[in-house]
Amino acid sequence: MGIHQTTxxxxxxxxxxSTATVSRALNHKAGVSSSLRKEIIATAKEYSYLPDSNARAMRMGSSSTNVCLVVRTGQDVAHLLTMQDFEMFQQTLGMRLSTLYVPYDADVIDAMVAEENRNTVSLFIIIGWTLIxxxxxxxxxxxxxxxxxxxxxxxxxxxxVSDERFGSQQAANALLDAGHRRMLILTEENSGGMPYFKDRISGVKDAFAHHHLPFGSATVFxxxxxxxxxxxxxESFVARTIIPYLRQSGNGSPTAVAVMSDFLAAAxxxxxxxxxxxVPExxxxxxFGGWDITNYFPQPITSWVQPIPDLLRTTLNAIPLxxxxxxxxxxxxxxxxxPNGERGRAEAISSRRFVVSGFLRQGRTIRVLP
Structure with a gap:
């Protein structure tokens, strides 16, 4: 099933x-004002724009090693790779790089098998959810x-992967340390009822246990x-369900929300x-996330950051292995x-898994309760 890709x-x-202005903005080149650059980059993210790396890979010349990036359209990690990141992948690896876009309602495995039949592929890299x-x-x-x-x-x-369980624990700790005990937890599920962010929810449970609090005192949506x-x-769900819940809870209303995704926090x-x-009055x-979308929030949000350059660099190290x-x-x-002065790192916790460390970015979205 095809889908129009934003060009x-x-x-x-x-x-x-002009297209030249868009190109300069996305490549951080001179000739574009700061405000216009931000507008173009924000628009590119909103429409899940990714560059056509297939054409650039062809121009780089032939290679016996072909890496295929598989990206589900319409999810937040589709923004993980920018045009500059694509260029870095190709230049660093010296390999041909192509991109396989899989619509949300299509089967990613069927798409990969079809790609193998069409082209020579040495390695698939799946970015984000598989929905399998x-x-x-x-x-x-x-x-x-x-x-x-x-x-x-x-x-x-x-x-x-990022250190999701530990990271969400630290984000929840920031709320609990500020005295919040009535907490709402927001996570996501797809239309088939498949829940996401299980490790992050486990991290929130760890935070409650650390504070000797029952997790049952929190409300999970x-x-x-x-x-x-x-x-x-x-936004429709929040308006239809969360807002009435907050208003009807009265004096027992939650004072804090732990959100398992920056994109969900934006909504x-x-x-x-x-x-x-x-917020936060x-x-x-x-x-959780550290995605660039948080730059457009009314005030800086306290969030566990997954350093995107570190995820990409670790991926580059993993490919030749x-x-x-x-x-x-x-x-x-x-x-x-x-923030603590330490540099990022990735640790191999098994022969097939690298975990990339993140950090807590302090914002202005948490009020300390008296």
């Missing part, structure tokens, strides 16, 4: 600028697969998301302000600088 021409029309309930079906794919930031990746495949229309479907905050809820919020049939091992020193 650079589409972005130019939406932003009322029976992981045994991945055996239909002949070539190795590396999962990056995939919440539903099968355990027996190679993966690069799993929001059904249409990933083709993330913003509208998330929540937007609807809260539309309904005259003040009436409701404190902490989230997979192609050479070598185990993941040891620790990789990475480039991000954490």
């Amino acid at each position: 650079i021409q589409d972005l130019a029309k939406i932003c009322h600028v 309930s029976d992981s045994r079906r991945f055996s239909q794919v002949k070539q190795p697969i590396l999962f990056v930031s995939s919440d539903d990746a099968p355990d027996n495949y190679a993966a690069v 799993s929001i059904p998301i249409d990933y083709r229309r993330y913003k509208t479907s998330a 929540l905050i937007h609807v809260l302000y539309e309904n005259d809820f003040q 009436q409701l404190s919020i902490a989230s 997979l192609l050479e049939h070598k185990d993941f091992s040891g620790t990789i020193a990475l480039g991000s600088m954490h």
Whole structure:
């Protein structure tokens, strides 16, 4: 099933600028004002724009090693790779790089098998969710697969992940340390009822246990998301369900919300302000992700950050190991600088899994209770 992919021409029309201006903005080149650059980048993210790396890979010349990035359209991790990141992948690896876009309502395994039949593929890299309930079906794919930031990746495949459980624990700790005991927890599920972010929810449970509090005192909402229309479907649920819940709870209303995704936090905050809820005066919020969308929040949000450059650098280290049939091992020193003065790192916790460390970014969305 096909789907229209946003092109650079589409972005130019939406932003009322030339394609050259869009290209300069996305590549951080001179000649574009700061405000216009932000507008173009925000529009590119809103429309899940990714560059056509197939054409660039062809121009790089032939290579016997072809890496295929598999991206589900319509989800937040589709923004994980920018045009500059694509160029870095190709230049660093010296390999041909192509992209396989899989619509939300299409089967990712069928798409990968079809890609193997069309082209020579040495390695698939799946970015984000697979939406595959029976992981045994991945055996239909002949070539190795590396999962990056995939919440539903099968355990027996190679993966690069963030420290989700520990990170969500720290985000929840920030709320609990501020005295909040009546907490709402927001996570996501797809239209088939499949819940996401299980490790992050486990991290919140760890935080409650650390504070000697029963997790049952928290209220969990799993929001059904249409990933083709993330913003509208998330905001609709919040307006229809969360806002009435907050208003009807009276004196027992939650004072804080732990949100398992920055994109979900964006939907929540937007609807809260539309309904005259003040953050953090009436409701404190902490989230998970560290995505660029938080730059557009009314105030900086307290969030556990997954350093995207570190995830990409770890992926670059993992690719040759997979192609050479070598185990993941040891620790990789990475480039991000954490607030505590330590640099980022990725640790091999098994022969097929790298975990990339993150950090808590303090914001202004948590009120300390008296």
